[in-house]
Amino acid sequence: LSKHGITRAAGTAVRTEEARQQQLRDIDAYKELVDLITERQYTLEVLGLVTKLLKQNPEYYTIWNHRRRVLNALFSSDTADGSSKHGVNDLLQNDLQLTFALLRQYPKCYWIWNHRNWLLETAESQRGADMGHQLWSGELLLVNKMLGADSRNFHAWSYRRFVTAQIERLTPHTEGQASRSMTDSEFEYTSSMVKSNLSNFSAWHHRSKIIPRLLNERDADAEARRALLEFELALICEAINTDPFDQSIWFYHQYLMTTLSPNCPSQDRIVLDLSNGDRQQYYENEMRYIREILEDEEDCKWIYEGLLFLAGAYLEVDSGTKVFTTADMRSWLKHLKRLDPLRKGRWDELGQRLDL
Amino acid sequence: MSLVSGPGRGVASLPAETRLVVDKHVRYVQSLDTRKDELEYWLTEHLRLNGLYWGMTALHLLGHPDALPRKGILEFVFSCLHESGGFGAAPGHDAHMLYTCSAVQIIATLDAFDELEAHMQDGRRKIGQWIARLQDPETGTFAGDEWGEMDTRFLFNAFLSLSLMGLLDLVNVDKAVQHINSCANFDGAYGTSPGAESHSGQVYTCVGALTIAGRLDLVNQERLGAWLSERQLKNGGLNGRPEKTEDVCYSWWVMSSLAMINKLHWIDGEKLTAFILGCQDPDLGGLSDRPGDMVDVFHTHFGIAGLSLLKYPGLAEVDPV
Numbered sequence: 001l002s003k004h005g006i007t008r009a010a011g012t013a014v015r016t017e018e019a020r021q022q023q024l025r026d027i028d029a030y031k032e033l034v035d036l037i038t039e040r041q042y043t044l045e046v047l048g049l050v051t052k053l054l055k056q057n058p059e060y061y062t063i064w065n066h067r068r069r070v071l072n073a074l075f076s077s078d079t080a081d082g083s084s085k086h087g088v089n090d091l092l093q094n095d096l097q098l099t100f101a102l103l104r105q106y107p108k109c110y111w112i113w114n115h116r117n118w119l120l121e122t123a124e125s126q127r128g129a130d131m132g133h134q135l136w137s138g139e140l141l142l143v144n145k146m147l148g149a150d151s152r153n154f155h156a157w158s159y160r161r162f163v164t165a166q167i168e169r170l171t172p173h174t175e176g177q178a179s180r181s182m183t184d185s186e187f188e189y190t191s192s193m194v195k196s197n198l199s200n201f202s203a204w205h206h207r208s209k210i211i212p213r214l215l216n217e218r219d220a221d222a223e224a225r226r227a228l229l230e231f232e233l234a235l236i237c238e239a240i241n242t243d244p245f246d247q248s249i250w251f252y253h254q255y256l257m258t259t260l261s262p263n264c265p266s267q268d269r270i271v272l273d274l275s276n277g278d279r280q281q282y283y284e285n286e287m288r289y290i291r292e293i294l295e296d297e298e299d300c301k302w303i304y305e306g307l308l309f310l311a312g313a314y315l316e317v318d319s320g321t322k323v324f325t326t327a328d329m330r331s332w333l334k335h336l337k338r339l340d341p342l343r344k345g346r347w348d349e350l351g352q353r354l355d356l
Numbered sequence: 357m358s359l360v361s362g363p364g365r366g367v368a369s370l371p372a373e374t375r376l377v378v379d380k381h382v383r384y385v386q387s388l389d390t391r392k393d394e395l396e397y398w399l400t401e402h403l404r405l406n407g408l409y410w411g412m413t414a415l416h417l418l419g420h421p422d423a424l425p426r427k428g429i430l431e432f433v434f435s436c437l438h439e440s441g442g443f444g445a446a447p448g449h450d451a452h453m454l455y456t457c458s459a460v461q462i463i464a465t466l467d468a469f470d471e472l473e474a475h476m477q478d479g480r481r482k483i484g485q486w487i488a489r490l491q492d493p494e495t496g497t498f499a500g501d502e503w504g505e506m507d508t509r510f511l512f513n514a515f516l517s518l519s520l521m522g523l524l525d526l527v528n529v530d531k532a533v534q535h536i537n538s539c540a541n542f543d544g545a546y547g548t549s550p551g552a553e554s555h556s557g558q559v560y561t562c563v564g565a566l567t568i569a570g571r572l573d574l575v576n577q578e579r580l581g582a583w584l585s586e587r588q589l590k591n592g593g594l595n596g597r598p599e600k601t602e603d604v605c606y607s608w609w610v611m612s613s614l615a616m617i618n619k620l621h622w623i624d625g626e627k628l629t630a631f632i633l634g635c636q637d638p639d640l641g642g643l644s645d646r647p648g649d650m651v652d653v654f655h656t657h658f659g660i661a662g663l664s665l666l667k668y669p670g671l672a673e674v675d676p677v
Contacts, residue, residue, distance in 0.1 A: 002400075002654035003644070003645070006650040008637060008648055008650050023393060026395045027395050030395065057399050059403075061450070062448070114503065114505045157552070158548060158549060158552055161551050199599060201598045208541075247598050251598065258542050343622060346622040
């Protein structure tokens with residue numbers, strides 16, 4: 001129904017009658033399994049059947065629901081008779097192992113991530129906050145593994161955000177507020193991710209979300225805020241120099257520029273006390289740097305786009321600048337249209353907006 | 357141009373298709389429910405109602421609305437309806453927002469709310485209430501089902517279904533709108549939840565929901581338009597987010613979003629059309645995610661919907677939302 005990346009040749013071989021008969025047998029076995037599960041009681045045996053079916057088809061969401069019904073029944077029967085919680089632990093561990101294995105195979109399957117999430121929440125409600133803290137901390141390892149395998153997996157990033165929030169929630173209040181927060185470590189995580197791979201849009205994005213929180217938690221004063229901005233600008237400018245054709249880097253650069261705009265909402269700002277003079281200075285610096293890169297790289301559309309973006313931003317705070325001329329802007333626009341004809345409609349409008 | 361080649365050739369030697377092979381696609385969609393002797397058919401039962409919606413809509417867009425029998429469609433749709441008012445993917449499958457939305461879309465397209473009433477008394481309202489119960493009163497977003505996964509996809513599903521049934525007042529629209537706003541990123545685009553990375557699919561759902569709520573004023577249309585326009589790659593196809601490969605289904609998610617903010621002209625429509633046409637299987641019908649890959653009804657539907665937005669001749673007009 002929804003196939004990605006499977007070549008056409010793979011499916012067009014005509015089936016032999018033998019192959020067709022085998023498929024019919026497979027279909028019967030599959031349907032029988034489904035019937036067994038939906039007819040039977042909430043027992044360990046059924047759990048085993050569910051496992052079998054889910055391994056064959058992890059997208060069968062109704063069966064995941066059923067698995068949770070079975071587990072819930074087993075959990076409550078275990079505690080109802082007052083026996084040890086040993087059974088609950090085993091069941092949880094078993095499912096953690098199952099979902100881990102399935103996630104490695106199907107890292108983008110919503111239903112598996114959902115079930116894992118439910119397991120953790122259930123474990124916490126069954127076993128208490130200490131166990132919960134332990135388990136959620138363990139989830140960070142899982143997420144690191146998944147992001148190590150695919151740093152763009154948004155399921156993993158979403159889960160990461162959720163997991164860090166749970167760890168923060170469960171860290172004992174005996175520790176100071178500052179050490180309870182994971183913002184610093186998350187910021188470091190994005191640093192290491194972009195260091196190992198500059199072209200990681202997901203990591204840059206995550207970083208852009210952490211920065212406002214970081215500044216608030218550190219209670220950053222004006223000086224500290226400027227220091228951070230300058231650090232980020234230096235970081236991203238070096239990245240641009242390393243690979244000017246990488247769009248992720250330019251997007252992050254644009255993020256930093258948007259924090260300078262007078263229109264930027266206060267909660268998104270990095271520096272809170274910018275004067276128009278300050279803004280001009282920042283825009284000038286960036287333009288100067290990017291124009292230097294232009295000398296070595298004449299055919300990079302991002303550079304021209306970046307310059308026009310800065311020019312537009314600059315003109316909003318100072319219409320009478322001498323840093324660049326209208327002729328400069330016209331030239332950049334011309335190059336942009338030459339290098340990026342796909343988006344001609346957009347560039348035409350940009351030219352109109354900038355009165356070029 | 358060159359003759360169509362048979363299936364099984366490598367990508368490199370497939371010539372660009374220069375026209376939409378309508379009849380092949382119609383027959384392809386019609387054949388889908390006949391393949392009950394393939395295991396794949398059963399392994400995808402959890403998507404059946406979605407698949408029916410995609411197939412049926414493709415046929416309507418292609419100008420062949422009667423190629424699948426109305427009675428059969430509605431029979432199947434109603435067989436997925438639970439007492440609770442939610443729909444499952446197929447008979448016996450649990451109710452979920454994703455399938456409920458497809459069901460309502462099908463019923464609306466076929467103008468079959470009377471038939472719904474005949475099948476279940478007060479059906480429209482029951483469905484509306486099932487949907488409304490899934491709104492999280494704290495955040496304003498929606499869960500997919502009783503198990504609680506929250507995602508802006510479900511928010512859109514809810515808005516779309518309820519607005520088609522004239523029942524949007526059953527939910528807290530403002531709160532939901534606030535939630536969408538909290539999912540906006542600096543690039544003007546949207547993610548699955550607050551803090552999530554921008555993704556074309558989520559842009560469609562978020563901007564679609566805002567359109568339904570009449571709150572496009574909240575969108576940074578300049579920046580969003582820019583982000584969306586960058587989805588077009590040199591081969592003319594569109595990707596879902598930066599540094600990813602093209603996929604014909606983004607012809608819909610990206611283009612409809614651009615249409616909603618009146619910036620369709622920010623990408624090259626001709627090159628995209630050529631790309632979509634190149635995704636056809638000229639022999640068996642249907643479209644695939646990219647040229648040379650296996651076709652399926654999901655990509656068939658979204659490729660054709662994309663072509664309709666691009667005003668490809670002969671196709672029925674599609675509403676971007």
